[in-house]
Amino acid sequence: MKFALTLVSGLLFNSIAQAGVGTELVADGFERPVWVGAPDSVKGKIWVMEQAGTVWIVDLKTGKKAEEPFLKIVPKVERKGNEQGLLGLAFAPDFAESGRYYVNYNEKGGETQIVRFVTEDGKTTDPDSGETIFQYDQPYANHNGGWLDFGPDGLLYVATGDGGSANDPKNLSQDLGSPLGKLLRLDVTGKEGYKPAEGNAFAGVDGALPEIHAFGLRNPWRCSFDAETGDFWIGDVGQNAWEEINVVKGNKTGGLNFGWRLREGDIKTPGRKGKEIGGKIPENYHAPIYVYAHGSGGTQGLSVTGGYVYRGSAVPDLKGRYIFADYQNPRIWSLREKGGKSTDFQDHTKALQPDGGRISLISSFGEDASGELYITDLTGPVYKIVEK
Template structure:
């Protein structure tokens, strides 16, 4: 299998040779089309958008999550005037680049549970907060109704995660970073006794405050382990996503110094941090027998410096990308698609040939089409929303 876009380090498939016979031809590789970025919402500018998602409105509408603590809604069809549906800047700590309002998730059953869940950084003490607020019939989010679901004390300012989302099982999932600094100095990655460096799974549809742990979580009843944990050994999963067709959980884990990675998350999985970075030993004691799960894709820091996980494409406008997982790198502006081949091996190709764009996050419309929050350069505060569209035949 070829190296994709000159950088992605994937396994090579060696043809089988038989004495006196020709080698078996290598299967044809998938044809992944390149894409374009089309500005939407009239090209309006947002202040450091870190997430784009549909609102529960009956009319097509997107919500943009601004890192500093606002959520802005704009009509999708008309690119109508912005309306601020939440301003919680007074609650959000934003003194460093990885802090702020990091993500939100609307409850999938708004008729029964008109709530939105939010994940953000806060001060005194320094911590990350998962909370719930009510959504009014007009789409406004009522800050006065905030209910704290979970708080995680953070030893450092960086590596907070984090995506909050609902799974196809109705449970709430949250990615939490390893606590920060560098090299995981407090060894949170392999410590099941804390929630750092994990993805957790909890049931928030309960009368028992503030949540309950599902009985089928993998570490329920394990001595010394936090039962909320679904998977661990993850350095800093900034973005993750459930495939709307298969239910697979895809996560992009930001690396330390050398490797960025894409993981398929499974129940109870150990993804290796800080024993390994990607598929490579990092701080792995000699003779260690700990079983860890390899990433689906990894790429070196020569290709970027901070992976942004995306979505599996399930729209209809770009058939050649059907079932492909899209992801990008915030620092280099490159964008790739990965598909799983019949033999179980991934095939990855760089699919965006336009002006490099710092992508902080992907989003999915109700029709399965994908959007990105894009900046001209990393740390630019003026971001726009683009729709992934178009096809070329190169």
């Protein structure tokens, strides 16, 4: 879906599964679920998104999905590539009043579409009613990113992949004239369209797109805002050697360069067949808080799935911990941030396996209106992290 001895200074290892933490099955039978979440205004329900283009509302008491989908745009969505599809959803801060929400998907042909929909009844959506507010080409089928959400500032953030292939062949992530490999920030408060957000870091810079607020991303597969601090977390998938987690304190993301393709993880990007592609640390470089190398060991993996800082109340042992995972080596970890560094690393993989089963392909984490966390498994089920 995106794509390991750890070399982070000061990291404390604890591979012992944490007591008192587990999972329970919420619902099953979804087709490649890749996102789960809920608007802040709606408790007792979650929204589950299927990669092919359908979104379902699930009642948390019964575990049953609604009879009709919340959104179904399957005929509009490209799914020829494994990483293409309906990839992200964000509810407007005033969703309870306006019914507005935004999705990120690949249309037929592969181009990325950011589309605003309005639900009239909060239960269903006319699939032909969407307004495309932003779009951009995808030169390859992979590295589409797909995450979008509203920040504490009420602006819509979009994290884009570098356009695909391998090693960002056109160095698009460092190109301020391209929307690829970027963190975009849009003002969507108007009745139609959008405006580049006021204060965007590269507004007015010659040759730069005014929507860009930060750059140097490879394939950000799941980002999140800490509900308590506003800190911005990114799980950015690596190339052949390193996976990384970035955190920006207080969401001071403006103008930052996360390094790709000059840097992979926190090192100079390794070349291929003698070809040099990496480089020196760039200006305004923001180094990852945590990296892990490729492999199948307990602290290794192949494709990071970014998560959330837990701010719920049902699992006190996880309070303030950032929960994340690896997709291909299905392990679930957590850490704390202190002084800009990662600390108190823990492996929860064993504890979070469901009774009589196994979480095999961790495609996404999600948060409900109460701050409780969920896990989507690409094979079909959705789990809730609980105290046990």
